[in-house]
Amino acid sequence: MASRTPPLPHARPRPGKGAPVVGTVTRGTTNPNRLRRMDRWIAAVHGAALRRADDPVAVDLGYGAAPWTAVELLVRLRAAAPRTRVVGIEIEPARVAAARPYEREGLVFRHGGFEVPVPERPLLIRAANVLRQYDEGEVAAVWRQLCARLAPGGLLVEGTCDEIGRRHVWVALGPEGPRTVTFAARLGSLDRPSDLAERLPKALIHRNVPGEPVHAFLRDFDRAWAAAAPYAAYGARQRWLRAVRDLTADWPVTDSPARRRQGEVTVAWGALAPRGGPGTH
Numbered sequence: 002m003a004s005r006t007p008p009l010p011h012a013r014p015r016p017g018k019g020a021p022v023v024g025t026v027t028r029g030t031t032n033p034n035r036l037r038r039m040d041r042w043i044a045a046v047h048g049a050a051l052r053r054a055d056d057p058v059a060v061d062l063g064y065g066a067a068p069w070t071a072v073e074l075l076v077r078l079r080a081a082a083p084r085t086r087v088v089g090i091e092i093e094p095a096r097v098a099a100a101r102p103y104e105r106e107g108l109v110f111r112h113g114g115f116e117v118p119v120p121e122r123p124l125l126i127r128a129a130n131v132l133r134q135y136d137e138g139e140v141a142a143v144w145r146q147l148c149a150r151l152a153p154g155g156l157l158v159e160g161t162c163d164e165i166g167r168r169h170v171w172v173a174l175g176p177e178g179p180r181t182v183t184f185a186a187r188l189g190s191l192d193r194p195s196d197l198a199e200r201l202p203k204a205l206i207h208r209n210v211p212g213e214p215v216h217a218f219l220r221d222f223d224r225a226w227a228a229a230a231p232y233a234a235y236g237a238r239q240r241w242l243r244a245v246r247d248l249t250a251d252w253p254v255t256d257s258p259a260r261r262r263q264g265e266v267t268v269a270w271g272a273l274a275p276r277g278g279p280g281t282h
Contacts, residue, residue, distance in 0.1 A: 023146070024063075024114030026093045027134055031065035033073070035166040036129050038185040039158060040077040042265065043125065046173075047156050048081030051124060054152075057085045058123045062147075063131035064089045068100035068110065074127065075108045088119050115146050122152035128159045129171070132203040140204045144174060151176050160202045168200045172270065179270040181255055182215075188237035188264045194222040194244070208275040215273045222248055222266075238262060 051057040059078055061071040071089035078085040089110040091097050100110040111118055117126065126147050132140055147157050153176065160171025160183075167187040173180050182205070184197050191197075198209050198219055205215045222244065229243035245266050248254060256267035 021116065022092060022112070022114045023116045024092050024131075025134070027063055027065065027131060030130070030164065031067050031070055032165060033069045035162060035164070036070050036073065036127075036169075037077075037166055038169045038263075038265075039127065039129060039160065039162070039171055040074055041263065042171075042183060042185065042260070043127065043156070043158055044077050044081040045260065047125060048078075050154050050156070051078060051082030051085050054082075054084075054124050056121070057082055057125075058119065058121045058152075059085055059087050059125035060117060060119065060123045060127065061087060061089045062115075062117065062126055062128040064091055064096075064100070064110075065130075066093075066096055066099075068103045070129070071100070071108060071110070072103055075105075078125075079107070088123070090114070090117065090119075115143055117147065117150045122150060122155070124152045124155045126151065126155070126157045128157070130161055132159060133161050135203060137203055137207055144179070144204075148174055148176050148178065161200045161206075163200060168197050170197055170200045170202060170205075172202055172204060173267075179274070181267045181270055182273050183256075183265055183267040185263070185265045188241050191237070194226050195219040205273065205275060213275055215275070218252060218268065218273055221251060238264070 059074060061074050064071045068089055071087055075087040078087065086107045089100060090113045092114040094112050097110050097112045104110060117123065128147065132143060151157060155176060157174040158171050160169060162169035167190045169185045171183050173183065186197060201209060201215065209216050209219065225244040225247040226240065228247060229240045232240040232243045241264060242261055245254060245261050253269040253272050254266060255269055256265060260267065
């Protein structure tokens with residue numbers, strides 16, 4: 002990741018002892034089932050790593066005004082790796098207090114921010130709809146801090162979705178930095194793939210302009226979608242599969258056909274990385 006980046010944003014002293022709390026309070030918007038696409042992808046691609054670990058810990062960072070996403074993450078990850086524990090972390094103490102009645106075996110809630118105040122190094126950190134309110138220039142520092150907290154073989158998933166989870170784009174990062182970008186949608190809700198542009202994560206959303214790789218990718222995806230129009234007679238999924246197949250001729254699509262059937266496409270980060278932006282060298 003970039004070597005010259007701003008310091009971590011908005012640190013404040015923690016009440017009592019411990020590392021400062023890093024970050025600012027978000028709007029807290031959340032809905033049940035909002036993060037299902039991200040969760041299913043995590044379980045599919047990271048489930049094996051969670052199963053191999055002796056004590057796998059996953060963090061739901063910035064779960065919002067209600068604890069639904071952390072509760073759902075526990076259920077979905079335990080279907081793939083039954084020993085997984087989830088820690089929900091929120092920067093607003095009142096939200097933590099409101100979530101505590103939902104604690105159960107394998108699920109706890111803690112006050113904190115980007116410092117990730119858990120004793121273990123987590124094997125997964127999920128940060129959905131958290132960085133959208135930050136400046137683009139702050140993203141690399143946050144990524145670097147979160148990746149430094151990961152256990153060996155760990156995964157950070159950071160992205161943005163709409164209010165009911167129909168459209169979602171996320172970046173997957175390892176301890177070494179960003180790896181891939183995944184676009185996921187309820188296919189019946191799309192007129193064209195570039196509809197997902199409004200849900201690009203903060204590292205990419207301001208780069209959807211001519212001359213930037215993500216703009217070229219979405220342009221080519223729309224062209225492939227248009228060329229695949231005859232397949233719409235067999236349903237939106239078949240049209241999506243054909244468009245993605247054509248896209249692989251020019252873009253490093255990294256996922257399997259099974260994931261694409263879920264309305265996903267995953268592309269190597271290096272192909273979409275903003276020029277001079279987060280995650281570049």
